Amino acid sequence: MNLSTDLIWILARSTGTASLVALILSVLTGIALRTGTFAWLSHNRGVRVVHGFLTVLWIPLGLAHVIALLFDRYAQVGLIDLVIPFGVPYGRLAIGLGTISAELIVVVLVSTWMRSSLTLGQWQWFHRLSYVAFVAAFAHGVMSGTDLANPLVASLAWVTAAAVAVVALRRVMRTRIAA
């Protein structure tokens, strides 16, 4: 057993799953700000604080996931693959979706930091990219995640994804009714 190789592999898997969990929480709290889904849990200010705080959790986890995969000799992910998607010789689509997700998240983060210099409409359109990023990240996890092959982990992932879908649908319906 090669200890360092195994450690990198374990780290890549655990940080990948944990960052997806934090991202799911972030998306859920973000949607709940408008829909009041978590009104039973906390007031809107609290939900907003958690939504912002979750970036502190998933950014380091996502970075750790990417860095661990760069050092993993089996994954064979290069620096160029972090920028240009679908370049990895195996699992082209699955890993490419991870790259796209990471890039979209960077766009969302930068737009959030530049919020004061953007109009509300511009910021909203940039922020809506987080839905696409979430779908890409989830598909990346399902298509390439070693641990999502386990039925228990997979069922948990699908249940949470379904929760995000329900809350998002609820938000869309409310917007339509309000319009």
Add this chain to the structure above:
Amino acid sequence: MDRSPRKSNPLITSTLALRVLASAITLTSLGGMTIFASENLHASNAPLQPAAVAAATPTPTPAPTTVTTRRTTTRQSVTSTSTTAITHTKQS
């Protein structure tokens, strides 16, 4: 009697408690997955099998079917009869 709708109080009002809850969920998943991944290093049913591993462990090709028939070797031994040689001497 007219009853005005009363707004129910949320479960958690402290933002610190909410942050602790979010951290706990994330860190529990991190810890849990670390333990799970260390106990299950290789998943044969994983959707992706790295190319390096695939190259290192070649897929088992069906071995050529060799019909091994039991070969019976019959050793033909020379039966030697160890009879005492009878020498006849011609007597004149």
